[in-house]
Amino acid sequence: MAKKNKAGLLARIPRAPEYFEENARAEWTRLLKILVEDKLVTTLDLNVIEGACMNYGIYRDMYDAITANGTRTMAEYIDERGGNSQKQGELTTLNKAFDQYTKILRMFGATPAARHTMKLSSKDSNPDDDDPLGRELGL
Numbered sequence: 001m002a003k004k005n006k007a008g009l010l011a012r013i014p015r016a017p018e019y020f021e022e023n024a025r026a027e028w029t030r031l032l033k034i035l036v037e038d039k040l041v042t043t044l045d046l047n048v049i050e051g052a053c054m055n056y057g058i059y060r061d062m063y064d065a066i067t068a069n070g071t072r073t074m075a076e077y078i079d080e081r082g083g084n085s086q087k088q089g090e091l092t093t094l095n096k097a098f099d100q101y102t103k104i105l106r107m108f109g110a111t112p113a114a115r116h117t118m119k120l121s122s123k124d125s126n127p128d129d130d131d132p133l134g135r136e137l138g139l
Contacts, residue, residue: 008043010036017050024057031105040108052104055097062094 013036016028031049035041041049064070066077078085085091102110109115 009039010041010043012036014046016053020053021057021061023060024053027056028053031108035108045108048104048107052101055101055104058097059094059101062090062097066090066094 010032013029013032016025020028028049031053032041035045035049066074068077072080074091078088078091081088105111106114109118
């Protein structure tokens with residue numbers, strides 16, 4: 001007996017939010033292409049994906065600002081500003097945006113550890129497979 005799809009499972013990539021700038025829009029398309037093809041995203045997930053892409057856009061904007069669009073290194077940027085990376089607003093923003101981006105992506109299996117904990121149904125999965133560590137950790 002075939003399982004029913006989750007309600008709202010996306011069959012195509014929806015249009016990116018209008019306010020997205022170039023980097024966020026490109027990431028929206030890239031991520032959703034993968035997630036839609038792998039049947040890992042529903043309409044309920046779109047706000048979370050929006051947050052990930054927004055943070056990716058912020059990260060890239062800060063990286064471009066810090067490196068002056070590739071004309072200097074991050075080390076040169078830090079050195080130009082006194083050598084203390086902890087006091088650089090652009091670096092703090094870059095790091096926080098990337099941290100938020102990666103936290104969201106882990107929810108969709110963007111790392112090997114995250115994929116291992118995901119409950120994916122597959123015609124190739126074997127219900128007799130035993131994962132004692134996963135069972136012990138409640139995964």
